[in-house]
Amino acid sequence: MMLITCSHCGPRAQTEFTYERTVDSVVQPDADPAQAMEQLFTRANPRGLDDELWRHTFGCRAWLVMTRHRVTHQIEAIRAVGPEALP
Amino acid sequence: MTKYSALGLLRGVFNGQSHWQPAWRDPEPKANYDVVIIGGGGHGLATAYYLASVHGIRNVAVLEKGWIGGGNTGRNTTLVRSNYRQKPLHDFFEFGLKMWEHLSDELNYNVMFSPRGALMLGHSDADMTMLAQRGDAMRVDSIDAELLSRDQVAKLEPQLDMSRDARFPIEGGLIQRRGGTARHDAVAWGYARAADRLGVDIIQKCEVTGFVQQGDTVVGVETTRGRIGAGRTAICVAGHSGHVAAMAGLTLPVESQTLQALVTEGVKPMINGVIMSQSLHCYISQSDKGGIVMGGDPDNWPSYAQRGQPMVTEGAIAQAIALVPALSRLRMLRTWGGVTDMSFDGSPIIGTTPVPNLYLNGGWCYGGFKATPASGWTYAHTLATSTPHPLNAPFDLDRFRRGDTIDENGVGPMPNHR
Secondary structure (H helix, E strand, C coil): CCEEEECCCEEEEHHHCEEEEEHHHCCCCCCCHHHHHHHHHCECCCCCEEEEEEECCCCCCCEEEEEEECCCCCEEEEEEECHHHCC | CCCCCHHHHHHHHHHCCCCCCCCCCCCCCCCEEEEEEECCCHHHHHHHHHHHHCCCCCCEEEECCCCCCCCHHHCCCCEECCCCCCHHHHHHHHHHHHHHCCHHHHHCCCCCCECCCEEEEECCHHHHHHHHHHHHHHHHCCCCCEEEEHHHHHHHCCCCCCCCCCCCCCCEEEEECCCEECCHHHHHHHHHHHHHHCCCEEECCCCEEEEEEECCEEEEEEECCEEEEEEEEEECCHHHHHHHHHCCCCCECEEEEEEEEEEEEECCCCCCCEEEECCCCEEEEECCCCEEEEEEEEEEEECCCCCCCHHHHHHHHHHHHHHCHHHHHCCEEEEEEEEEEEECCCCCEEEECCCCCEEEEECCCCCCHHHHHHHHHHHHHHHHHCCCCCCCHHHCCCHHHHCCCCCCCCCCCCHHHC
16 A cells, blocks of 8 residues: 655555546646547556646545656655645 | 367376377567567467467467466456447457357367356346346347346345345346356467467567567567567557557557455355446456455556555455355455556457557456457457458547447546546
């Protein structure tokens, strides 16, 4: 199990978190159809590092961007996103 | 290579069973093949076998980075069934189920296909309506399906907790009596032996590290055992589809996730068929050795690790014990995980790619084992004729762009929500 450091709550067990999608597959409202389709239906799916959107669903509910290695599960970086991340 | 027969066994009585030969050769790779198949799992080996036996293309190599059948072919829960809702899936998996019924004869290798019945449980009125609808859809396409009452289910699987205050009360079920299990390793070995016999080179410990391209066209592969030229190149690597396709510049509608399963110590027969609960997502069957084989949800986040997280197996075990309380007394023998290529509509992808001479077979999600014969048959057809077989035509890579997805669960492009 991964120990995920929430930007708000500190290190917490993975059971408190849910995976949403990769960052590059978040479709912007003004994306053109071809780009939206690309983002919705394909993934780089690397056997290495990727940026993923996770949520501390069973905790403070903050959205997080996690840079994680897909083979070793090594977490390289975590940053908060959304209004919570504003100063 | 000798044919396996009762007479062969008898002959061994007189020579101490010393006449048996290796079931397939261990050849050095040649410089060129008509078809190179990347991935020596059940699907890749079946493809090679049907290329050689049906289409007469015998100058074929199957490249496997580890050992054959060591990936998802050896990591599934061995279920075979065709109880889907939608027509393209009906046609494909029912064709496959009919192949399973005489696969042992076809391959001269006992794959231990055991049609012991695949039972889906219904836990509520809504579940029973869904099962009735699924059963009707199957019967319209001439697939056997039978809606069972609570009493019939209780009689069929006496170990189920049928009490009214059960954690997951059982209201009835839908059974496909022709469904069941098979011996997963034997499927890989049987296809390997049969393909080798027809001249296919099975090359193990040979990892593909890149494609050789002239312009866009793929003309071969770079491997850890040197460059191998290929008339046509066929990707058939399950969970690693995205990784391999990326070497040719392709981005696939696939996300790789872990699927786990587990087995208990062996016990006397207690589970008669295959018990499934789609509402819970739990699968229970008993292997011929007596171990109770269980599976559940995938670990719903991307991973190539071939190992899962205990909290997911714990969830599957909790469901299984709630359904069959007697399981709580068994000791767990092993758990394992495989890398599944979760496609974006839950259905597989078999066909051509935008890269000339490169073909793709993947996106099997957590349901690839049962498809092995049909997958090999249709992929071989696609490779031999450059056009899809009618059975795999709906499963092309382009369907996502056309909006023509085959979304059995109706959840949209979210591979982690299946």
